[in-house]
Structures are given as C-alpha cells and as structure tokens.
Amino acid sequence: MLENFPFYLSLIIIIVLLIMLANKIKVAYPVLLVIAGLLISFIPGIPAMHIDPDLIFLIFLPPLLYEAAWGISWKELWRWRRIITSFAFVVVFLTAMSVAFVANHFIPGFSLVLGFLLGGIVSPPDAVSAGAILKFVKVPKRLSSILEGESLLNDASSLIIFRFALIAVATGQFVWYEAALSFSWMLIGGICIGLAIGWIFMKAHKHLPTDTNMDIILTIVTPYVMYISAEEVHSSGVLAVVSGGLLLSNKRHLFLTSVSRLHGVNVWESISFVLNGLVFMLIGLVLPEVTAGLEGVNLSSAIGYGVLITAVLIVGRIVSAYGAVFVTLIARNFITVADTRNPGYKVPLIIGWTGMRGVVSLAAALSIPLQLPDGSAFPQRNLILFITFIVILLTLLVQGLTLPYLIKKIPIPNLDETLSEEEVYHTISKQLAQHALTHLKTNYSKQLNNQPALQQMARKWEQNATITEDEFMAEECKFVYIDILNQQRQWLLQKNNDEQTLNEEIIRKHLRYLDMEEEKLSFL
Structure with a gap:
C-alpha cells in the first residue's frame, strides 16, 4: 500500500485535471475518468488494481448517499413520491426480471437465479453520472427531482434483490415467505434505524457544546454510524443513510449554526468531489482484473453478452418511463396525483435515457464470493463481472455522451413555472425585504428611532423592497x-x-x- 502511495496521489492530480478538462469541453466528467482509467490500466508497470467491495460499500457509499440526501428537497421528493418509488422499486424489480429471463435464454450456463443475480447488480442507474451530465444542460426542476429521488432509493432495492439471489445460488433454494419477512425487515428496519440515529445526532448537535469543527466531524461520522448499525442487524444500510440524511437535511436549521452550515457545505463538496472522482477512475483501472478472470468463454462472445444486457436495460427503462406516464394518466381518474397534465413523449424519453450505471453495480459484482459454501467455484462469477463492466462502460459512453445532445434537440417544457428562476428569485428577495422592514418597524420602533445602524438597515430594506427588475x-x-x-x-x-x-x-x-x-x- 505505502509503496504505491505516489501512484494514488498522482491519480488524484489526474482526476482534478480531467475534471477541469471535462468542464471546459462540456462533457460529463465520469465519462472522461472511466476512459482515462482504461488507458492508464494498459500502461506497463502500473500497479495491479484490486477493488475491495467493502471499500466501496463501507468507505465510499455512505458519504456519497448522505451528501445526496442533504442536497435533495424533501418537498419535491414527497410531491413526486409515486413515480420515484415506482422507478426505485417496481422498475428495478422488472428490470432485474427482464435481465434474468434474457440471460437465462441467450447466455449458455446461466440459470434463472444467476440471471436475477445479474439483474440485481445492473438494474440501478448511477446518481452521480446523471447529475454530472445534467449540470451542463437546463432541465425542469420536476425532472431533476425525479432523477435525484430515484437515485437515492434504487441502490437499496437493487442490493436487496442481489442479496436474495446470492442466497438462492449459495443454498440452492428460495423460500418465499422467509424472503418476504427478510425484505420487510431490510426495508422497515433500515428506515427506522436511520431515523433513530439521525434523531440522536440531531440532539447531540443541539444540546452538546459543539463548535463548527465538531459539528462538521459529527456530520462526517453520521452516515457511517447509520450504515454500519443497519448492516450489523441485517437491514438495509443504504436506506438507513438515506432516511437519516433526509431527516437531518430537513431539520438542519434547527440544530446547526449558520457558520456550521456554511463551512459544512464546503467540506462536503470537497469530500464528494474526491470520492466521486476516485470511484469512476477505479472503474476504468479495474479492467485487467476483470479480463484476467474471464475463462471458459471467448472475449467476443462475452462482449456480445454485455451488449445484449445493455440493450435490455436501455429499452426496458424507456418502456418503463412511458408505462409510468400511462399508469399516471389512468390513475388520475381515481386518486390524486402530483400533476394531471400529459407530459407528452419528451419527458419519458429523457428519463428513459438517463440510465447510466456506475460504481454500485461494479462493487456488487466484485462482492460475489469466489466459492460456494460447499467449496465449489461460484458459477459464472467472472462472466457476471465482465458483463457488468461492459454495461457500465457502454451506458456511460453511449448514453452519457448523447444525453446532453438529446436534451438540447428535444427541449422539455417547464410545466411548473411561468417565470424564470431569476425572476422568481428577485421577487422573493423583494418580498423578504418587505417582511423584514415590517417586522422591524412593528416590533422595534423605539430602537429604530435611536439607533443609526438600524436606520441604515431599514433604508437598505426599503431600497430592496422597491427595486425594479432593471435595477438588479x-x-x-x-x-x-x-x-x-x-x-x-x-x-x-x-x-x-x-x-x-x-x-x-x-x-x-x-x-x-x-x-x-x-x-x-x-x-x-
């Protein structure tokens, strides 16, 4: 480890330079990082890269999920809860099932259970990839909220499918009622543990004599405590981090000082920047390990299987997106839905094309054990790992590079707002200044007459309350x-x-x- 430290340090420098380049040429940085990792892996003398899945699940995943939970709006998440949960759970299950049947039919030696195992691995789209790409194009808030909300939950559902399939392969049996009870515990237990630990940390921030540095350290520790606690009792660590993160995010102004909030944002942006960069670079660097283990099938056939599964994922997600719109248009006649208007063909097409896969899929594939409990080799492990790598690579390159072009060619109407974000911002600024001025004159009239500093503040708010659009x-x-x-x-x-x-x-x-x-x- 120590002898390779200069190599790892140089990787971070390369990541920073590549993200600079990505920002300049308007390309999503995950695409460049994966390509760079691939190219670096072919350089002679480069240290062999082995990714420990525990490194991803324990070190990388909790803070990345936690940071994403802090960035999403609970109001938007609740507003679009039906389509978000349908994509995060129903669509993920249907995707895994589609992959299972296709793999079982077209890939020699693939049982239906192994197909479900592969489906659980490749079914969740990657949140970071879509977020990095959407940064370069303007999309309505509803679309970004749906994608962000889905990405918070789909990792949990896919990993649950993966675990059940892994148990079925290892034991050779699948008891449905035991699986149902286990699924319920993973779901409910993960959410409850996350909320409970979030509540404890919220009280610690509020009542303990912490300063800014202590507050930030506690926020860094929090997701790890949530994840480890949930996993120790065999519930979903992902759901624990997401639910606890949403709770603390929604209540942040009640227990964190303004200084802690400002400094915390800077720290977390830096942490997520480094972690995201590293995981995508590692995806490219792991190619030698993936191809070295490919035995019993020639390379061209393995690539063909990867292309086939990728096509199933892309087509399945697009069909699911249109299916969700169709179900919503029918359901609006019986229940209250977030929006009764027909979004047309554009929104489902864009949602369907944002299915890039990422590091969670690779980590899940790498976590497949080498041997079964009886000592025999785990069936098709290396092929599953290779197919997963091909899926990640193709979705990042094909969908990642074409999504900005697609969004520009198919502009999506903003059905929620008649004013631009800038106009809404300035309107609220004027209303906020008027509210502050009214409160000052109503409750502190005596101090206002005697204190020049308050008089200066009042003049500033009066000016802000009457300013016109042209004067900003x-x-x-x-x-x-x-x-x-x-x-x-x-x-x-x-x-x-x-x-x-x-x-x-x-x-x-x-x-x-x-x-x-x-x-x-x-x-x-």
Whole structure:
C-alpha cells in the first residue's frame, strides 16, 4: 500500500485535471475518468488494481448517499413520491426480471437465479453520472427531482434483490415467505434505524457544546454510524443513510449554526468531489482484473453478452418511463396525483435515457464470493463481472455522451413555472425585504428611532423592497464590484506587510468579509 502511495496521489492530480478538462469541453466528467482509467490500466508497470467491495460499500457509499440526501428537497421528493418509488422499486424489480429471463435464454450456463443475480447488480442507474451530465444542460426542476429521488432509493432495492439471489445460488433454494419477512425487515428496519440515529445526532448537535469543527466531524461520522448499525442487524444500510440524511437535511436549521452550515457545505463538496472522482477512475483501472478472470468463454462472445444486457436495460427503462406516464394518466381518474397534465413523449424519453450505471453495480459484482459454501467455484462469477463492466462502460459512453445532445434537440417544457428562476428569485428577495422592514418597524420602533445602524438597515430594506427588475445588479456592475473587492484585498495585504505590529488576524477577518461579499454576487 505505502509503496504505491505516489501512484494514488498522482491519480488524484489526474482526476482534478480531467475534471477541469471535462468542464471546459462540456462533457460529463465520469465519462472522461472511466476512459482515462482504461488507458492508464494498459500502461506497463502500473500497479495491479484490486477493488475491495467493502471499500466501496463501507468507505465510499455512505458519504456519497448522505451528501445526496442533504442536497435533495424533501418537498419535491414527497410531491413526486409515486413515480420515484415506482422507478426505485417496481422498475428495478422488472428490470432485474427482464435481465434474468434474457440471460437465462441467450447466455449458455446461466440459470434463472444467476440471471436475477445479474439483474440485481445492473438494474440501478448511477446518481452521480446523471447529475454530472445534467449540470451542463437546463432541465425542469420536476425532472431533476425525479432523477435525484430515484437515485437515492434504487441502490437499496437493487442490493436487496442481489442479496436474495446470492442466497438462492449459495443454498440452492428460495423460500418465499422467509424472503418476504427478510425484505420487510431490510426495508422497515433500515428506515427506522436511520431515523433513530439521525434523531440522536440531531440532539447531540443541539444540546452538546459543539463548535463548527465538531459539528462538521459529527456530520462526517453520521452516515457511517447509520450504515454500519443497519448492516450489523441485517437491514438495509443504504436506506438507513438515506432516511437519516433526509431527516437531518430537513431539520438542519434547527440544530446547526449558520457558520456550521456554511463551512459544512464546503467540506462536503470537497469530500464528494474526491470520492466521486476516485470511484469512476477505479472503474476504468479495474479492467485487467476483470479480463484476467474471464475463462471458459471467448472475449467476443462475452462482449456480445454485455451488449445484449445493455440493450435490455436501455429499452426496458424507456418502456418503463412511458408505462409510468400511462399508469399516471389512468390513475388520475381515481386518486390524486402530483400533476394531471400529459407530459407528452419528451419527458419519458429523457428519463428513459438517463440510465447510466456506475460504481454500485461494479462493487456488487466484485462482492460475489469466489466459492460456494460447499467449496465449489461460484458459477459464472467472472462472466457476471465482465458483463457488468461492459454495461457500465457502454451506458456511460453511449448514453452519457448523447444525453446532453438529446436534451438540447428535444427541449422539455417547464410545466411548473411561468417565470424564470431569476425572476422568481428577485421577487422573493423583494418580498423578504418587505417582511423584514415590517417586522422591524412593528416590533422595534423605539430602537429604530435611536439607533443609526438600524436606520441604515431599514433604508437598505426599503431600497430592496422597491427595486425594479432593471435595477438588479447587471454583469457590468458585478465586474466593477469584483475589481473593487480585489483592490481592497491588495490594500489589506499591503497594509499587513507594511505594519509589522498589526495583528494579522484582524486583516484576515476583513479578507473573509470580502470573500463573503464576492460569494454573495453569485446569488444576485
């Protein structure tokens, strides 16, 4: 491990450079990272890369799920709960079943149980890939909310299918009522454990004398405690992290200070940046291990099987997307649905094309044991691993590269908002200023008359409450203001150098204030 440390360090530098390139050429960075990992794996002398599935499930998965749960809106998740749960559970099960029957029919030596095992591995789309691609194109909030919500839950459902199939292969039997009880416990137990641990950490943040650093450390520890606790009692660690993360995200303003929230966002963005970059690079680097274990089937046939399963996944997801719309249009006559309007053919097509697979699928495939309990080799393990790799590679390259083009060619109407996000933002800004002004004059009239600082604040809110759309800061004004802030920074730094006895911490406070002023421009 230590002798390869320079190699791992260079990987992180390469990841940063590739993500810079991806941002510049407007390509989703997972695509470039996987390709780069593939190319690096062919370089002579590169250390052999073996991915421990526990590394993915225990080290990478909990914080990535937790960060995603903090970023999603509970309101949007609840609004689109029916289509999200149908994609996260029903569609995942139907996808796994489709893969099982196709694999059993077309791949020699593949039993139906092995097909379900493969289906459980490749059925969940990857959240990070879709999120990275959607960053470069503008889609309605409803679409991004559905994709984000689905990605939070589909890992849990697919891993449940994977576990049951793994048990069936190992034991040679499948007892449906035992599986039903186990499924219920994994589902209910995971959610309850996540909520309980989330509640405990929320009380710890609120009542213990923590500072900003302690709060951030506790948020880093939280997802691991949730995941490990749930897995120890054989429930779903994924659902525990997701449910606990949603609880804490929805209540964050009740137990975290404003400083902890601001600093925590920066820390978590950096953590998820590194982890996401590493996992996609590792997907490409694992190619030698995948191909080395491929025995008993020639390479061209194995690639063909991978292409076949990929086609089943893509077609199945598109059909499911249109099926979900059809069911919703019928269900609206009997129950209340989030939206009764027909979305047309565009939205289901885009949802169907966002089925890129990622690291969870690879980690699940790698976690298949080498041997069965009786000591015999696990059937078709290497072929399952290779097919999984082909599925990940093809969905990332084919769908990942074409999705931005597809969205631009098939613009999706925003059925929820008649105003742009910028117009809504400025409207709320004026309403917020008016609310603050009214509260100040109603409850603090005496202090307002006696305190010049409060009078200055009142004038600022009065100006914000009456400002017109044309008076909001234009790009030219932002450019001038940033130049002034830079001049102020240079003046502060020069003053700090010239006056040797001046307390530098005072200068740093002023510099932090200027940084916050510049950050505020991104919200104007």
